[in-house]
Amino acid sequence: MVVYDFSGQTLVVTGGASGIGAGICRAFADAGGTAICLDVNGQMAEQLEDSYTGRGVLRSHVLDVRDSQQVRSVFQRLLTEYGHIDGLVSSAAIQPRLDIEDMSDDAWHGVIDTNLSGVFYCARAVIPHMKSRRNGSIITFSSGLALQGWASTSAYAATKAALIGFTKSLAREMAPYRVRANVIHPGITDSPLFTGTKTPEELNHFRKSVGAVGTVADVVQMLLFFLSDASSSLSGLYINRDLILPD
Numbered sequence: 137m138v139v140y141d142f143s144g145q146t147l148v149v150t151g152g153a154s155g156i157g158a159g160i161c162r163a164f165a166d167a168g169g170t171a172i173c174l175d176v177n178g179q180m181a182e183q184l185e186d187s188y189t190g191r192g193v194l195r196s197h198v199l200d201v202r203d204s205q206q207v208r209s210v211f212q213r214l215l216t217e218y219g220h221i222d223g224l225v226s227s228a229a230i231q232p233r234l235d236i237e238d239m240s241d242d243a244w245h246g247v248i249d250t251n252l253s254g255v256f257y258c259a260r261a262v263i264p265h266m267k268s269r270r271n272g273s274i275i276t277f278s279s280g281l282a283l284q285g286w287a288s289t290s291a292y293a294a295t296k297a298a299l300i301g302f303t304k305s306l307a308r309e310m311a312p313y314r315v316r317a318n319v320i321h322p323g324i325t326d327s328p329l330f331t332g333t334k335t336p337e338e339l340n341h342f343r344k345s346v347g348a349v350g351t352v353a354d355v356v357q358m359l360l361f362f363l364s365d366a367s368s369s370l371s372g373l374y375i376n377r378d379l380i381l382p383d
């Protein structure tokens with residue numbers, strides 16, 4: 137069994153109150169680190185912090201990643217409070233189901249602002265710090281829908297495709313400073329984003345097409361690896377966890 141030790145390290149997770157984000161917050165803290173959950177849903181973020189009883193530290197703050205100024209000031213505050221940020225997991229995303237002809241400008245921009253601009257704002261806020269320390273791991277999320285598309289998820293699919301190009305470019309910009317960036321397609325994962333946005337027929341289709349639905353714990357194992365020194369020479373990768381092996 138692989139055991140990670142993140143003692144003395146700080147991880148920031150956007151969308152950290154639910155699903156994969158909450159899973160990595162808990163696991164990083166359990167491995168001795170300080171995990172900071174940032175989420176627009178303050179109530180859920182607070183619940184995560186209050187219910188955490190593990191070995192490390194898990195804190196939460198309200199953040200709407202769509203708000204560029206708020207992102208700047210929250211990251212500034214975190215740097216002042218914790219002194220350093222070693223990892224950033226940009227998990228915050230939404231997936232409203234809307235056909236293109238029915239999508240308002242606001243609905244379109246809401247998805248772009250959350251899933252794409254939010255990732256850019258957070259990366260921009262943390263990279264000067266990571267560059268100066270010549271250390272840092274940034275993880276973003278793509279999706280199978282980025283390359284295959286899916287009816288009524290065009291905005292989501294577009295952002296998830298864009299994040300591949302964004303993250304690979306980020307990795308190249310940061311390579312001289314030994315700051316890493318990798319984009320992960322976690323595969324279908326049993327979280328509110330998956331179960332809450334699909335029809336029963338779609339749930340059935342996805343379950344059949346991948347053979348199994350992954351768990352948050354499976355994805356978290358991969359994230360721990362990309363946050364740790366074990367992956368210190370890996371950057372600019374697109375990891376596609378599309379085929380999920382059943383138990």
Ligand SMILES: NC(=O)c1ccc[n+]([C@@H]2O[C@H](COP(=O)([O-])OP(=O)(O)OC[C@H]3O[C@@H](n4cnc5c(N)ncnc54)[C@H](O)[C@@H]3O)[C@@H](O)[C@H]2O)c1
Pocket residue numbers: 150151152153154155156157174175176177199200201202226227228229230250254277278279280321322323324325326327328329330
């Ligand atoms: N679950 C899957 O099957 C799956 C598949 C492919 C990719 N992904 C990606 O993995 C990542 C995590 O997904 P998940 O399944 O854990 O989702 P989730 O819905 O469980 O969690 C997303 C979190 O983002 C937060 N959030 C939404 N808008 C926000 C905003 N403006 N500011 C801050 N926080 C905001 C939500 O409150 C929620 O806590 C996402 O980027 C998603 O696109 C998930």
